[in-house]
Amino acid sequence: MRRSLKIRSQKGFAAGLLYMVVGANVSYVxxxxxxxxxxxxxxxxxxxxxxxILAVIGVIVLLQSLRISAERxxxxxxxxxTTVWVLGSVVLFGLLLRPLGLALSLVLMVILASMASHEFGWxxxxLNALLLLSISLGAFIYGLNLQLPVWPSFIE
Structure with missing residues (x-):
């Protein structure tokens, strides 16, 4: 008796395929x-x-999504x-980083991305924005000494 190949876990299959494509492209470039x-x-x-390694992980994840014991x-x-709020906030961060600086653009990005949640609360x-700002300042400005504007150009 021959069994047909069936995708049992669509999420696993899609993730495995994505890992394989990204890994192959990174290696090629x-x-x-x-x-x-x-x-x-x-x-x-x-x-x-x-x-x-990423492509191999993708193959493993993809094959596991085909197993009979895989969760449907x-x-x-x-x-x-949700997609528009999150992607829009990231694009806006990139556009506003130079004129507004890291502090304001990062806080704005986190608040806008948070609005994507159906459980949004100010x-x-x-609090999340301030925590991420302190981590980013510590890591990128003081730790790695990156030359990013911290405050708006009209303040500095």
Whole structure:
């Protein structure tokens, strides 16, 4: 008796496919850089192997989604309201980073992205924004010493 190949976990199948595509693309693009060796790595060495590992993980996840013992699930319908709020806030952050600085653009991004939630609350959004701002300032400005504007250009 021959069994047909059925996707039991649509989420796992889609995730595996996404991992495989992204991993293969990362590996392909990294071949344009000098590879080097394990002892003397070039700029393409690490992303190449990272892409290969991601693609292999994708194959494993995809194959597990086909197993009979895999939990049945489906991919839920895409909520356009949520997608627009989150993607729009990230695009706005990129556009406002230079004129408004990291502090204001990051707080604005987190609050706008929080509005995507059906359980949005101002208190949680502002606390989350301030926590992320303190982590970002500590890591990027003081830790890595990145030359990003922290405050709006008209203040500095």
């Amino acid at each position: 990294s071949t344009g850089y000098t590879m080097g060796t394990a002892a003397r790595m070039g700029p393409g060495y690490f992303p190449f192997w990272l892409g290969i 699930d489906t991919i839920p319908h895409l909520d356009m309201r 208190k949680g959004a502002v």
